[in-house]
Amino acid sequence: MEELPHAMFPVFGTGAVVATVDPEGLDPAVATVRRVCEEFDAACSGFRTDSDVEKVNRCAGTWVAAGSLVLAALSEALRVAAATDGDVDPTVGSAVHRLGYDRDFAAVPADGPAVIGIEPVPGYARVRIDRQRRRARIPAGVRLDLGATAKALAADRAAAAAASAAGCGALVSLGGDVAVEGPPPAGGWEVGLADWHGDSAPGRSVRIRSGGLATSSTTVRSWRRGGDRVHHIVDPRTGRSALEVWRTVSVAAATCVDANAASTAAVIRGERAPAWLEELELPAMLVRTDGSIVRTAGWPAEVAA
């Protein structure tokens, strides 16, 4: 496929890629994506003390007024939690912090003492949203982590806004969470697949024409505590990093949010993931820790190497 005009820039402690079908549309698309990302960062970042979600976290136990964007992200997080039967739960915030991921990942110490006080997370069912009064309440002691869902939602919204601004089809990738909007290029949008989204020679790729594509990996954001390797995908039922059955799971879905939710839930579900993805008719590629691959729901078997 002919390489499309694209731009890259850092965002959310990771990297963004914006591509458009029409070269003339790239600059307005990039400007739009930057604006959307800034809005999401201000609303949903767990690493900014002035973000809306941190305001909710600080006021745990009471209703607190919140901006429309953090309410939208929280609402999506609750929907995703219900749709994954609690696998992807926004109340993992304290568990993630307890494991050591309490700051931008680049600043997380590579090693540290053993983690103590691990327990199941409180559960999304205890989070409340008051739509009419634009406020939210989480129980005392609960900490929200909207990270994954908010990033995917930002990709969906940024892609829609970018396509509108550019007047043509647009693709937005935020840290490997890909959303596309508008008429695709001939043959579709080519997306490489790798453990790490910054891999310049991924080897495998697929083409998508609409919706979203996300990959969850246990190999990238990992560190050690007490000699044990831990990673950022937390199983809400244990409060620990999910067992590593799969090193990466890539899922295509109608939106990037749904793709991200499914790929994250699949990592947590382990061996039960393929049947669940088949049931939902979600095309996916699951790579085991030994490198062997399981595909579901029409994911192409033959990918070029």
Next chain:
Amino acid sequence: MASDPIATRDSGLRRVSRITRRAFAGALVLAGALSALAARELPGRTSPPVGHVARSHGGSSLLPPSEPGTAPGLQAPSGQGTGSAPLQPPVSAPVAGSGGGPIVSGGS
């Protein structure tokens, strides 16, 4: 002077009727007030659809039984409106690519 038994009976019936009407009106007012209070204190409640439970993978130990008024508010602000919709597949499945390109989906 002995009272007229019929007048006494009518008077008693009128008193009972007044008391019944007032009690009924009071109950209505109380029910309305309680409803308004509940609507204000327990907004946006949504019950999960039955179909979701059927699709579950054996239940979740982390989810406590719902107490009255503690279901999560799943209604989104305007523009989202996703409720508890399940994850949706793409319009069309991906097709094999040629292996390259600047856009990579991977862990971050």
